[in-house]
Amino acid sequence: MKKLFVLIAVVSFLSVNLFADEAKKYGSELTLTEATPISEILADAESFVGKKVLVEGTVVDVCEKRGCWINLSGDKEFETIRVKVNDGEIVFPMEAKGKNALVEGEIFSIVTEGEGCGGDCSKEGEEKEHKCEHEKTTKKVYMIKGLGAVIK
């Protein structure tokens, strides 16, 4: 019995270490083979809504507590797109930050409410450099509903 426990422990340890640096799969298997540049999606996002895409980019941010989203950098500077997954179905680890990811999913949009200055333009600050409108603004944001991913 003791020998069996030792054998299980050794095999477990080796298997964890042997595959530590390999690409990790999340969720469903990828079915698409051709990646769509993120810049192409962001340039005309509305036309991609409801379509399944495969995108590739660097993971630049991860949902800290639940691993329920990642932000992927685009092929062009200063561009990112969020990959949102159903809580618990896929959980992205914080260690994914900075790694390359191939993600398959469906483009969708949500309308978010931006924060207005509440009537006090001085709160807007110098950085925003736009005219205060004294009211909340709405913005349509495009994301990918992640179905499967490979991160390495």
Place this chain on the structure above:
Amino acid sequence: MKIRKLIRLLHRDVGYVAFGLTIIYSISGIAVNHVNDWNPNYIIGKDTLIVSSGIDSTLTSEQIVEHLTESFSITDSIKSFFRSSPTTIDIFFDKKTLSTNLKTRIAVIETVESRTVFHESNFLHLNHPKKLWTWIADLFAVALIFLAITGIFMIKGKKGISGRGKWFILIGILIPIVFLLLYF
């Protein structure tokens, strides 16, 4: 063999097997119950630093990365970097991210460390492995049901289910019902 003796024997041995998983699930249960108050999987540290000399944001990203890593004497190997705007850059290292605002020269080093025991427990409890683990977790759930049922028939007499035991069972059933009535 008498039925009560068999119940006690099975309850004891199934209980032994369920011990490890019960501890794991309980630890994780407490941890994820308070997910709004803390991060149950990671210890995330943030340190703010100031870049000693100004950085020209018109430099290439590669030149900025070199400048920053030299400024902060970071020798870790770089995984990748990303510019979210002309004046901000994130440099990714293993379990560490350096985010710098080139305009304000303020840099934040974020370190990520796995919360040992909790992270592993949550991984299993929330069924992140899926596959075969789903069946193990189901078997464990069935074992808990078995332990609950056999538990109430282990003792007979006034300390058993026919005695004061039934009142304790009633309390255990009423607790979730009361909270359902209050919050559901």
